[in-house]
Amino acid sequence: MELNHTNRQINVTRNSLFEQGYLDEQFTQLEDLQDDVNPNFVEEIVTLFFADSMRLIHNAETALENYPLDFCKLDDYMHQFMGSSSSIGAKKVKNECTQFQECCKVRNADGCTRAFQRVKQEHATLKRKLQTYFQV
Amino acid sequence: MNNNKQMMASSSGGSWKSGGGDGGVSDQFPAGLRVLVVDDDSTCLMILEKMLRHCNYEVTKCNRAEVALSYLRENKNGFDVVISDVHMPDMDGFKLLEHIGLEMDLPVIMMSADDSKSVVMKGVTHGACDYLIKPVRIEALRNIWQHMVRRRKHEWKDFDQSASADEQKPPEEPDYSSSANEGNNWKNTKRRKDEEDEAEERDDSSSLKKPRVVWSVELHQQFVAAVNQLGIDKAVPKKILELMNVPGLMRENVASHLQKYRLYLRRLSGSQLPGGMNSGFMGGPDAGYGPMSSLNGLDLQALAASGQLSQLPPQSLATLQAVALGRSNNSKSVIDQRNIFSFENPKSRYSEVQSQHLNNNNNINNSNNNNNNNNISSNINNNSKQMNLLPGIPTNIEPKQFVSLHQSGQHSFGSMNNQVQIQMGGQSQSQHQVQSNTNAHMLTRGAVDMSSKVYNPVVSVSQASSVNSYPLGGSLGNPNVRATPSGDGNLDAKVSVGGIVPSYDVFYDLSQTREWSLQDSGLTYDQSSLLLQHNHSSGSEMREQNQNLGGGKVMFSPAVDTRTHLNGSNIGQQRNTYIKTESHSDGSFHNTMYSEQYGQDDLLAAILKQQQGVGQLNNEFGFDGYALDDLPV
Numbered sequence: 217m218e219l220n221h222t223n224r225q226i227n228v229t230r231n232s233l234f235e236q237g238y239l240d241e242q243f244t245q246l247e248d249l250q251d252d253v254n255p256n257f258v259e260e261i262v263t264l265f266f267a268d269s270m271r272l273i274h275n276a277e278t279a280l281e282n283y284p285l286d287f288c289k290l291d292d293y294m295h296q297f298m299g300s301s302s303s304i305g306a307k308k309v310k311n312e313c314t315q316f317q318e319c320c321k322v323r324n325a326d327g328c329t330r331a332f333q334r335v336k337q338e339h340a341t342l343k344r345k346l347q348t349y350f351q352v
Numbered sequence: 353m354n355n356n357k358q359m360m361a362s363s364s365g366g367s368w369k370s371g372g373g374d375g376g377v378s379d380q381f382p383a384g385l386r387v388l389v390v391d392d393d394s395t396c397l398m399i400l401e402k403m404l405r406h407c408n409y410e411v412t413k414c415n416r417a418e419v420a421l422s423y424l425r426e427n428k429n430g431f432d433v434v435i436s437d438v439h440m441p442d443m444d445g446f447k448l449l450e451h452i453g454l455e456m457d458l459p460v461i462m463m464s465a466d467d468s469k470s471v472v473m474k475g476v477t478h479g480a481c482d483y484l485i486k487p488v489r490i491e492a493l494r495n496i497w498q499h500m501v502r503r504r505k506h507e508w509k510d511f512d513q514s515a516s517a518d519e520q521k522p523p524e525e526p527d528y529s530s531s532a533n534e535g536n537n538w539k540n541t542k543r544r545k546d547e548e549d550e551a552e553e554r555d556d557s558s559s560l561k562k563p564r565v566v567w568s569v570e571l572h573q574q575f576v577a578a579v580n581q582l583g584i585d586k587a588v589p590k591k592i593l594e595l596m597n598v599p600g601l602m603r604e605n606v607a608s609h610l611q612k613y614r615l616y617l618r619r620l621s622g623s624q625l626p627g628g629m630n631s632g633f634m635g636g637p638d639a640g641y642g643p644m645s646s647l648n649g650l651d652l653q654a655l656a657a658s659g660q661l662s663q664l665p666p667q668s669l670a671t672l673q674a675v676a677l678g679r680s681n682n683s684k685s686v687i688d689q690r691n692i693f694s695f696e697n698p699k700s701r702y703s704e705v706q707s708q709h710l711n712n713n714n715n716i717n718n719s720n721n722n723n724n725n726n727n728i729s730s731n732i733n734n735n736s737k738q739m740n741l742l743p744g745i746p747t748n749i750e751p752k753q754f755v756s757l758h759q760s761g762q763h764s765f766g767s768m769n770n771q772v773q774i775q776m777g778g779q780s781q782s783q784h785q786v787q788s789n790t791n792a793h794m795l796t797r798g799a800v801d802m803s804s805k806v807y808n809p810v811v812s813v814s815q816a817s818s819v820n821s822y823p824l825g826g827s828l829g830n831p832n833v834r835a836t837p838s839g840d841g842n843l844d845a846k847v848s849v850g851g852i853v854p855s856y857d858v859f860y861d862l863s864q865t866r867e868w869s870l871q872d873s874g875l876t877y878d879q880s881s882l883l884l885q886h887n888h889s890s891g892s893e894m895r896e897q898n899q900n901l902g903g904g905k906v907m908f909s910p911a912v913d914t915r916t917h918l919n920g921s922n923i924g925q926q927r928n929t930y931i932k933t934e935s936h937s938d939g940s941f942h943n944t945m946y947s948e949q950y951g952q953d954d955l956l957a958a959i960l961k962q963q964q965g966v967g968q969l970n971n972e973f974g975f976d977g978y979a980l981d982d983l984p985v
Binding site: 242245248251257260261264265268296298299300302303304305 | 395487
């Protein structure tokens with residue numbers, strides 16, 4: 217019973233993450249990769265992602281504080297960030313990254329700052345949700 | 353999975369390739385495919401590793417390009433395919449791609465979150481055999497083994513073709529394909545059985561006149577490594593042959609190549625050989641240089657004309673000028689400019705090239721160039737006589753351009769080849785071959801980063817005719833700015849603007865035709881040299897390319913009677929030689945890639961030759977087969 221309940225809960229949580237667009241099929245790919253050899257593969261990857269991305273976010277924040285903005289560098293950071301978030305299937309985060317890159321392209325400083333805030337926000341949200349998910 | 357791996361390991365040291373005789377291995381294929389993954393993003397790296405393991409591949413991951421290169425270098429046969437990210441902090445993915453193409457000739461798959469057309473195109477032109485968009489799905493990874501097979505197949509084909517007149521290759525170019533170039537390793541392993549016949553044929557013929565051994569970049573690298581290991585004094589052909597362990601390679605091949613190499617070294621070390629730069633490898637009379645001067649003018653003009661090479665022309669011109677100048681007047685300054693051009697090679701082609709080749713890629717060139725120039729100038733001076741600066745041709749070589757030219761430098765080996773070739777004129781043939789091979793490799797491999805720039809002009813020249821294929825295919829990487837005297841003014845090819853400098857072709861042809869009246873064609877000489885180079889390396893690639901000579905492709909038609917045309921104005925017509933450009937349909941870029949390597953060297957050679965006087969070239973070129981042996985040392 218309890219187990220079923222737990223499983224169901226996991227599924228519900230998981231489904232909601234997908235439905236709400238936090239995760240996409242890439243996440244499913246990761247889940248498929250999980251096997252007996254690495255039973256916690258997905259969790260490990262996600263943890264790694266968040267550790268890495270914290271660093272990138274920090275770098276981007278620093279870069280955003282230096283005026284005039286170095287759009288190239290920012291674009292680079294975002295590109296990297298986008299790469300990893302798309303690899304784990306973090307859909308919303310990836311979308312925000314794309315927005316950010318668009319702003320960089322047109323050299324819209326304000327737009328960049330705002331976009332970055334959104335990126336951070338989505339990132340934090342996802343982190344929270346996934347942590348909950350894994351705890352279950 | 354584990355079992356497979358073990359099996360693989362046991363069968364061939366982890367390489368299923370060698371499983372020719374190991375039924376188990378082949379059955380398991382593609383399991384056990386040895387993949388090297390390079391990505392600075394640890395998350396992606398881990399995911400990829402997992403996915404590849406799920407495909408039953410053997411995975412090695414690293415997050416730095418330099419580390420990846422060292423893995424590859426330490427274990428030349430240790431990997432079957434490389435997957436690399438495009439954006440990396442320590443080295444640009446495309447640069448890595450070039451390096452790998454030049455040095456190891458492994459299939460490289462690029463990947464990136466960036467799916468814009470320009471980047472993908474860049475990957476293609478640099479020789480990537482595939483481009484994956486992140487996020488990478490496991491399905492995309494399952495089939496990467498095809499790239500390995502395809503490459504092996506091509507190499508073997510080249511190998512065979514020379515012997516067996518494949519329909520793909522124009523019969524007149526048997527030389528380039530195979531002979532031990534490209535993938536000696538592969539040859540040994542995989543296709544051995546298939547090739548055996550051909551190899552035997554070749555070997556047999558070698559007893560008489562040695563089948564032309566195409567000294568591809570790779571082959572030459574192996575040769576140089578063996579020589580260095582033994583010590584130049586103690587390096588005897590027999591030992592070198594043993595060390596190299598290349599099937600199908602005969603002692604005589606090595607001996608003649610060694611002879612040339614010695615000459616080349618002697619030349620490099622500052623001894624200004626009177627009237628002959630070539631001495632280097634070519635060992636033959638420097639005759640080749642004569643045309644060079646003419647080339648310079650032509651090439652530069654051609655390059656300039658080519659428009660496309662916007663970048664190149666100045667460079668190539670500059671280079672040419674530099675070369676010319678260098679030769680004529682030790683002017684270092686001139687040379688410096690030239691540095692940009694592949695000419696860097698000229699100077700110390702060998703020496704510099706080696707060190708530079710990796711660095712050159714763009715910044716170093718300038719500095720290197722300078723160094724090179726000095727060296728070259730000394731060398732060149734000998735020849736310098738006529739180096740007249742190209743009139744009206746801007747000599748400002750931008751580092752960038754130069755770099756590209758020097759790209760070949762990356763493959764130091766390649767550059768060496770180029771250099772060797774040029775100088776030797778006739779002799780260089782063999783050398784060129786090596787170089788060209790290297791270059792070709794480099795170029796084809798996509799190493800050419802300049803590709804974008806350069807090669808356009810040359811392509812036009814491509815004379816669909818005998819594209820002999822200088823299959824520069826070798827990822828010449830170095831955008832040699834060979835100012836190949838393309839009659840149309842496209843010096844193209846040679847000016848390796850980033851792309852492959854078809855110049856090789858030109859030279860190649862020149863050599864082929866022997867008749868170069870180097871005097872006027874000046875360039876022709878280089879061409880032949882270039883040609884030589886080309887032939888080998890990409891053998892198959894070139895050939896095919898040549899065949900396609902379609903518009904953009906610069907085909908090298910080696911056997912060109914057009915030599916005489918090489919004078920520059922005709923060069924375009926000469927087509928044979930110049931065209932090296934990879935007739936690949938994907939656009940001349942590839943071609944340029946080849947030429948790049950050649951370009952630099954070729955240009956230099958051409959220039960040198962010109963100075964020398966064309967007449968000499970005639971003798972030397974006996975490119976017919978690029979066989980090193982043929983070249984009189």
